[in-house]
Amino acid sequence: MSKLYVNEVHSKTGSTKAIEIDSDGRVLTPNRVAFSATRTAGSVTNGNFVAFDSVDFNIGNAYNSSTGVFTCPVAGIYFVQVQLISGSTVNVEGEVQVNGTRKFNQRNYHSTAGTSNGVSMGGLLDLSVSDEVKVKIIGNSNIFGQNGGYDVFSMCLMG
Numbered sequence: 001m002s003k004l005y006v007n008e009v010h011s012k013t014g015s016t017k018a019i020e021i022d023s024d025g026r027v028l029t030p031n032r033v034a035f036s037a038t039r040t041a042g043s044v045t046n047g048n049f050v051a052f053d054s055v056d057f058n059i060g061n062a063y064n065s066s067t068g069v070f071t072c073p074v075a076g077i078y079f080v081q082v083q084l085i086s087g088s089t090v091n092v093e094g095e096v097q098v099n100g101t102r103k104f105n106q107r108n109y110h111s112t113a114g115t116s117n118g119v120s121m122g123g124l125l126d127l128s129v130s131d132e133v134k135v136k137i138i139g140n141s142n143i144f145g146q147n148g149g150y151d152v153f154s155m156c157l158m159g
Contacts, residue, residue, distance in 0.1 A: 033060035033074055034156035039145040043087065046142060050084075050094075050135045052153040063155070069134050070155055072127040077158045080125055082106075082135055084143045085118040085150040092117045093139030098131055107139055116144065124158070 007021055020028040037052035044050045051068035063070045072078070086092035086108075095105035106121040125133065135153055137143060144150050 031060070032157050033062055033072075033078075034154075035059065035063040035070065036152065036154040037063060037065055038149045038153075039143065039151035040147050041145060043145045044137050044143050046137055046140050048137055050137060050143065050145075050151065050153070052135075052151065067134075068153070069132050072129055072131040072133070074157060075128050076126075078125045078127050078133075078155050079122065079158050080133065081120070081122040081152070081154045083118065083120045083150070083152040084135075084137075085116050086142060087116060087144045090117070091139060091141040092119055092143060093137070093141045094119065094121070094143070095136050095138055096121065096123075096125075096133065097136055098125060098127065098133050100132075105138065107141070118150075 017030055020030065022028060035058040036056040038054045039050055039052045040054045049068050051066060053065050055063065055065050060073055062073045080096055082094060082096060084092050084094045093105065093107035095102045097103065103125060104121055104123055106119040108117040108119045
């Protein structure tokens with residue numbers, strides 16, 4: 001039986017590292033599409049899409065922080081995670097859309113005066129190249145949209 005020993009696998013042109021195996025045997029894929037962003041630019045109300053304006057990282061530059069749209073550059077299965085929080089005394093409900101079609105949503109209706117409501121939703125999406133993913137506020141609700149990482153949108157290519 002033959003053995004193959006490598007530390008790195010490069011693209012056909014040789015200029016981009018596609019896969020690396022570190023000294024502990026971990027397989028690293030440095031060019032995997034992924035982003036995480038938070039909303040810091042203020043509240044977003046019912047019927048509007050959320051632009052998560054403060055980007056923590058954006059590997060592959062597929063997320064646009066001005067529009068809040070993730071445009072799929074590579075077909076595959078993506079994990080998506082969204083966290084939303086309302087200001088006090090209001091409901092919070094949001095949905096994840098792909099090309100304008102709801103894929104999943106979550107809601108939390110206000111129940112206690114002076115408290116905020118939050119929702120978290122996540123799942124897997126089977127995306128094609130150029131599919132657009134965005135988050136919309138629905139159900140007569142709003143989100144807080146202030147500093148502190150309350151409202152978060154993250155995605156990564158699983159494979």
